[in-house]
Amino acid sequence: MTNPAIVNIGAKIELAGLILQLCFFAIFACITIHIHNSQRFGLYQRPGSRQMFGCLYASMIFLTTRNIYRSVEFAQGFHGYLGTHEGYFYVFDTLMVALCALVMSLLHPGLILPKMSGGASPSLSTQLVTTGAHVNPVYVAPQ
Numbered sequence: 001m002t003n004p005a006i007v008n009i010g011a012k013i014e015l016a017g018l019i020l021q022l023c024f025f026a027i028f029a030c031i032t033i034h035i036h037n038s039q040r041f042g043l044y045q046r047p048g049s050r051q052m053f054g055c056l057y058a059s060m061i062f063l064t065t066r067n068i069y070r071s072v073e074f075a076q077g078f079h080g081y082l083g084t085h086e087g088y089f090y091v092f093d094t095l096m097v098a099l100c101a102l103v104m105s106l107l108h109p110g111l112i113l114p115k116m117s118g119g120a121s122p123s124l125s126t127q128l129v130t131t132g133a134h135v136n137p138v139y140v141a142p143q
Contacts, residue, residue, distance in 0.1 A: 015074040022067050029060055048112035055107035059100045066096035 035041050036053050043049045069092035073082040082088050 011074060011077070015071065018067060018071045018074060022064070022071060025064060025067065032056060051107055052109045052112045055103055055109060058103045062096040062100040066093055069093060
C-alpha cells in the first residue's frame with residue numbers, strides 16, 4: 001500500500017528538481033548568448049555559426065517550453081488540470097522533444113564543425129593533447 005505522505009514528498013522533490021533544472025538552463029542560455037555574441041570567442045564571424053547557434057537556440061526553446069509545462073503540471077498535482085488532460089502532454093511534452101530531435105538531426109552542429117584529416121571532428125581534449133598549447137578561439141578556415 002502506498003503512503004500518500006511519501007508520494008507527496010516525492011512529488012515535491014521532483015518539482016524542486018524541475019525548477020532547479022530551469023534555473024540551470026537559464027544560466028546555460030545566458031552563457032550561450034554571451035559566447036555567441038562576444039568578440040573574444042570569435043564565433044559570430046565563423047562560417048556556419050548562425051546555423052549552429054540557431055539549432056542550439058531552437059533546441060533550448062523547445063526544451064525550456066517542455067520544462068515549464070512539466071513544472072506547472074507537477075505544481076498542480078497528480079489530479080490537476082494538466083495532469084488530467086492528455087492533449088497538453090502531447091503538445092508540450094512529446095511534440096517539444098520530437099521537434100528538438102528533428103532540429104538536432106537536420107542542423108546538427110557536428111555537420112558544421114571543421115573535420116580532421118581522417119574525417120572525424122576533433123575534440124577539444126584531442127586538440128589540447130596533440131598541440132600542447134592553448135586552443136586559439138579565432139576560426140581559421142581549412143585549406
